[in-house]
Amino acid sequence: MATGYAPSSMYRSREGMGIWEHRGKVAAVGVGHSPTERRWDEKPETSVGAWSIMALRNAIADAGVSPDQVDGIVIVPETTTGAFWPEDKPLPQDVINAFVQTDDPLDGIAKLSVEWLLKNMPELTNIKYSVYAPVCMSNALNVAAQVVGDGLAHTVLVLKAWHNLQGRYYQGGQNAQDAIGGTSAIRSLWGAPACYGTALQFAEYCRKYGKDHDMMTPFIINSRRNGLMFPEGYWAQHRPEELTPEDYQLARWIAKPANLFDNDIPIMCAASYLFTTAERAKDMKQKPVYVLNHADSDAVPRGLTPTLDEVEAECALTGRKIYEGAGITAADLSFENMYDGFTQFHQFHIEGLGYRGIGFGDALDFYQTDISIEGPNPVSPSGGNIGSGRSRFWMHTDSIQQLQGRAGGRQITGVNAEIGVSGGPMPLGGNYTVWSATPD
């Protein structure tokens, strides 16, 4: 069975498509996570493949289905946080030998195929449909919702896993060389780190609206606090440290105006969800969380980096697509779990949504009000990537758990959890899911 990437027809990229045809007919039921680790220790049992298997088995068990009921799988084959297996480094033969291998020796180590998973999970005897989604869980969730809705499979595992190898982030490869190729040089000769583009947008935002970096402080502290109540997350598991305003405001700059804590920490981890039809979900172990809509942003900036105008226009468009297909308005949202890894994305996303009535330029003032899980306006109850490390999936796990009433210490209490939205990553280029405790 050859697996390919999901066709563009699976994504809801345009405005004016109306209510999603499968609104309320697809549900997430099971959630499964691996542990987290800062970097791989090169043991078989902590490889990205091993942790993927663990997350998938946990999702199956959580949903209370038997593995032979699963008939579909959607995974992200890319697993890198930015780290690639060095060309001059010998392959880890003991790890390769610990699994049933495909033709690619780095399968299960620095990438992941459906073929590898099925060879190493013999209990999945009934997979009839498999498909890849690029890069992010947010994308894979859009695909999974459409796969179940379209009837291509009825009980579907969705998976995203991340590997992070030894060595400093992004310091190897062409960045260490004295000369680089002409095509990449046009973008990369000036040495801008990953957060630079977002920092630029934030700088323009501050100039336009009269805001400053310190105004991000309540968001950062709220995100870490919520993250420390996420037992599946990196900071909760390894470094349970609260952040103070001084920690944030005095942290070293990476690309000013983005500092260390505006960046998410790259980690190893895997997560899986079990999606099924609303009908089948009724008989499963956990409360179903219904998908009201999914939406895609496929905008491309004109220049090297998106302008604030481009960012705001696209976030507003994304907000309209999200609401249109779900048949809801901003007033229906109990909470939002939009992307935050870089922190300075978050205000664009929630302003585009008009969350709690805010418009462009309002989010940093909104952050100065009660944005906690106990208040009426919870912001990023998951804590996001900032609260739990770079996975780009905490916001989805949290949304499902909030609506199932099993978010534990993070359970929002100032408002009933009825409808939530999660997704990202980029304002230009992201995927979003609207979740609901009820199908209608």
Add this chain to the structure above:
Amino acid sequence: MKQGVIPDDFTAPFWSAANESKLVIQNCSKCDRLQHPPAQDCGQCKSGDDLGWKEMSGTGRIYNYGVVHDCPIRLLQDDQPFNVAVIMLDDDPGIQMYSHLPGTAVDDVPVGAPVELVFEESANGQKIPEWKVVN
């Protein structure tokens, strides 16, 4: 010091023009539309048939900037912290180029100010388009 550049077939016209102290930007003559970074196809008509290179006037404005304190590129790390500005070309403000703004103090960048094209030698002698604030 910027990394050297090894021109590839695709970007060779850009880099050889730079070595002659000229800035050329990819242009679709059918759409009369510039694009940068260059691509195999025009972003508007999606065809590569009418793509060529057009010389720019060499003036622009500072649209935005950040200050890089933690750069992933080894050869630039001795220069930290440094400005990385985004220049919008007067020929078409939709066209952006990065600049270290030689001669401008770190984090003292006049956003909106006019700039003019200069060229800087990189580690292997390839000339790189750069931008200086016009006084």
